Amino acid sequence: MLLAGYEGAGSLASYPAVLGSSGAGVVEELGSEVTEVRVGDRVVFDTRAYVNGDANSREGTWQQLVVCDAKTVAQIGDIAFEQAVLVDFPLQTAVAALHVFLGMGKPGTGNEEEKVLVWGAGGAVGSYAVQYAKSVGHSVVVTASPRDAERQKRLGAAEVFDYKDPEVVNRLRSLGPYKYLFTGSGDATSQKALVALLEGRGKFASVLGGDVELPSNVERMYVPFSQAAQKDEYHAWRDWWFKEYLPHVLQANVVEPVKFTKRDGGLAALQGASADVFGGKVRGKLVINPQE
Numbered sequence: 001m002l003l004a005g006y007e008g009a010g011s012l013a014s015y016p017a018v019l020g021s022s023g024a025g026v027v028e029e030l031g032s033e034v035t036e037v038r039v040g041d042r043v044v045f046d047t048r049a050y051v052n053g054d055a056n057s058r059e060g061t062w063q064q065l066v067v068c069d070a071k072t073v074a075q076i077g078d079i080a081f082e083q084a085v086l087v088d089f090p091l092q093t094a095v096a097a098l099h100v101f102l103g104m105g106k107p108g109t110g111n112e113e114e115k116v117l118v119w120g121a122g123g124a125v126g127s128y129a130v131q132y133a134k135s136v137g138h139s140v141v142v143t144a145s146p147r148d149a150e151r152q153k154r155l156g157a158a159e160v161f162d163y164k165d166p167e168v169v170n171r172l173r174s175l176g177p178y179k180y181l182f183t184g185s186g187d188a189t190s191q192k193a194l195v196a197l198l199e200g201r202g203k204f205a206s207v208l209g210g211d212v213e214l215p216s217n218v219e220r221m222y223v224p225f226s227q228a229a230q231k232d233e234y235h236a237w238r239d240w241w242f243k244e245y246l247p248h249v250l251q252a253n254v255v256e257p258v259k260f261t262k263r264d265g266g267l268a269a270l271q272g273a274s275a276d277v278f279g280g281k282v283r284g285k286l287v288i289n290p291q292e
């Protein structure tokens, strides 16, 4: 089971390559030194497809049998594959950005006096960022479209502002300062707004890069957050994510999963599904079963 999209594929150096970084399925075969999982286990996993350049460029999830490192596998018990994969990739992006790169604590360690701003909370990454920040214990202020306001409140937002409101930055400023600033849309408008709110000093995290001019004392944390767990320097984060936090989130229904549509047709449906995603024809996520 995989998510249609090509997140991070820009880093692929050569063709042909197999895209797709996250998937869910049943373990078929083990390497000789693997002890963490057994054949037949139901798991969600990430691949090395977008790291190490050419070396792993055929390890993506857009194929029927996928190779992955046992370090980046989580047990899912009887959770549906669709649900597991829809949580893993975007939630991991949000939590890596907030926890690993901005220094936010783990659930239950924060307090409401320390405010968090999530700009563009309407997407998968943004809405998981809201839920994670709330679970840490912070007070969360978001921007989203007005039709999404009710859901944002349910997810944990204390205040919801329309990101298209010309006065949005002033409204947000009146509720600040914010200890953690994150844009889940990553567009230039959002980055400029966060820069303005920082008033010349501090850092924010963004899901996208770009060429927004930054004051010398403002730092933008932009990396492929979804790939951080592949790097050994983040092994403590990786172990917590795959062995502890992700299985807990899935088993205990800790987050409200994003909406998805199942696209029939297996791998043959990928081309059309990708075109629809990039053509803006899809709201929410598309899920494809490569075994079909």
Ligand SMILES: NC(=O)c1ccc[n+]([C@@H]2O[C@H](COP(=O)([O-])OP(=O)(O)OC[C@H]3O[C@@H](n4cnc5c(N)ncnc54)[C@H](OP(=O)(O)O)[C@@H]3O)[C@@H](O)[C@H]2O)c1
Residues within 6 Å of the ligand: 007, 090, 093, 119, 120, 121, 122, 123, 124, 125, 126, 144, 145, 148, 163, 184, 185, 186, 187, 190, 206, 207, 208, 223, 224, 225, 226, 227, 284
């Ligand atoms: N760096 C990384 O590791 C990483 C990892 C995953 C994703 N990403 C990137 O992060 C972005 C979001 O991914 P996603 O999976 O959350 O996408 P998504 O679920 O498809 O989010 C789309 C939603 O975001 C909102 N949105 C779109 N444009 C916006 C804007 N200009 N300002 C504010 N909100 C806007 C819209 O919601 P409303 O219409 O309700 O406002 C839209 O429905 C994508 O560009 C993706 O490529 C980066």
